[in-house]
Amino acid sequence: MHAVRLYAFGPAENLTYERIDDPVPRPGQVRIAVAAAGVHLLDAALRAGHRGPLPERAALPTVPGREVAGVVDALGDGVAGLWLGRRVVAHLGNAPGGYAELAVTEVDRIHEIPRNLDSAEAVAMIGTGRTALGIVQFAEPGPDDVVVVPAAAGGIGTLLVQYAKNAGATVVGLAGGAEKTARVRADGADLAVDYTDTAWPAKVRAHFGAPGQGPATIVYDGVGGEPARQSVALLGPGGRHLVFGWSAEGIGQGEGYVVEGVSESVLGPAMLRKAGGLRALELRALAEAAQGRLRPAVTRFPLAEAAAAHRALENRGTIGKVVLEP
Template sequence: MHAIRLHTFGPAENLTYEPTADPTPAPGQVRIAVAAAGVHLLDTVLRKGERGPLPELPALPTIPGREVAGVVESLGDGVAGLWLGKRVVAHLGFAPGGYAELAVVDVDRVHEIPANLDFAQAVAMIGTGRTAMGIVQFTDLTPDSLAIIPAAAGGLGTLLVQYVKQAGATVIGLAGGPEKVALVQANGADVALDYTASEWPAKVRAWLGDRRATVVFDGVGGDIAREATDLLREDGRHLVFGWSSGEPYATATRSEQTLGPAMMQKAGGPSPIRTLELRALTAAAEGRLSPAVDRFPLPKAAAAHHALETRRTTGKVVLEP
């Protein structure tokens, strides 16, 4: 098979498209002919040699990527034959290997893809979608809610805008540049503004009048998060799930970390991650959420990383072999 391999930590150019041995499914695993592989911001962190939230860096050389969708084409011992030929999607967990034509994964991580979703949409929901489902657990949205969503044109922001509007609430979506702002508006935001323009907070205040926001969904941090939280009412909530700006921002009384153990505890059940994945896939299958996808050919993984790191993507970044 061909895959993207990383031999040395460093810049995106270190990602190389090359032939490598086919993986063999171990007992309890399936092998997937990959049709779509998700690219996550964490992948860019690991590529640089920083482990982020993971317990350790992958051993080199490695095939990055932890989200795949495709068709099951081989079974390990003990796996029911009914899986052969199924359209499936899976999050690989801590094990990399997604940026490839073939990938192996434990069968208990696999979901059959609903008939009305394509492979790229399924990949978007198994990773970004499950995160969105985890974040929204932390607020009870009503028609009186008013949400500010920075990075509203990204894969996660797109889904959060849709979810908040489904609840009948009001959305102020922020994005970088006029093209992204137009996408946020088309996605249903009541107000869409360019956060690279210094006057955006004043425009929000003018639009709000005497009102204030009830919640900020924040994956950006830095000055944007500070300015957004300044627009919250006294009992407003600042839900933090990242800091793509590179600068975390939180207040002592309003900010809540929504990732990690807190998210899993909220989801509950014997497998909280699987619970969130099923919620996400079901929401997409039922048409309540529609992921935005930014597609790149698998050999162009370095270009995909560059685009993601420089905020030139719209939606979930997906590699297609």
């Protein structure tokens, strides 16, 4: 099979597309003929050599990627034959191997893909979708809320904008440039703001007729850095700042945008306890997409162009979830 391998931590150019041996499923595993593999900002951080939230850095060489969708084409011992030939999606957990034409995973990780979703959409929901639904548990938006979403054209951001609008909230989406702000408006945001314009916070206050006070009640923040600091400044009394990422500052950097009594980190065990576990979040995410309530945006790249996909993601040149297609 063809796969993307990483032999040395470093820049995106270290990702190489080559032919390697086909993986063989072990007992309790299935093999998936991959139609779509998810690319995450965490993948780029791991490729650069950061450990991130994982227990340790991947052993090299490695095939990156932890989200795949496709058709089950082989079964390990002990796996029910009914899975053979089914369209499935899976998050591989801490085990990489997704950037490939074939990937193996435990059978208890897979979900059948709803009939009306394609593989790329399913991949978007299995990781990014489950995270978005995990985040909103901590501050469910409603008709009385004004929600600010930095990186509103990203994979999680597009879903948070849609979710908040479905709940009746007023939504302010931040994105960089005309194409991305247009996408944010299309997702239903009441106000789509280009955060590369340094006057954007004043424009938000003017829109709400509140020049001297913060109009926002919730900030869903996966960005950090200056956009987060400016967004938090828009919060009124009792407002909440939910932190789930760091893209503006880089993994492992300082958290000067966190405000005591206002900010709350929502990734990790607390999210899973609220949801009843990862699988419950995954099932809910797939159902939300299948029923049309959430519509993942996808930017697609050929598998052979994984390095270009990483560069585009790191340079904020993508909209929605980035997906590789063999």
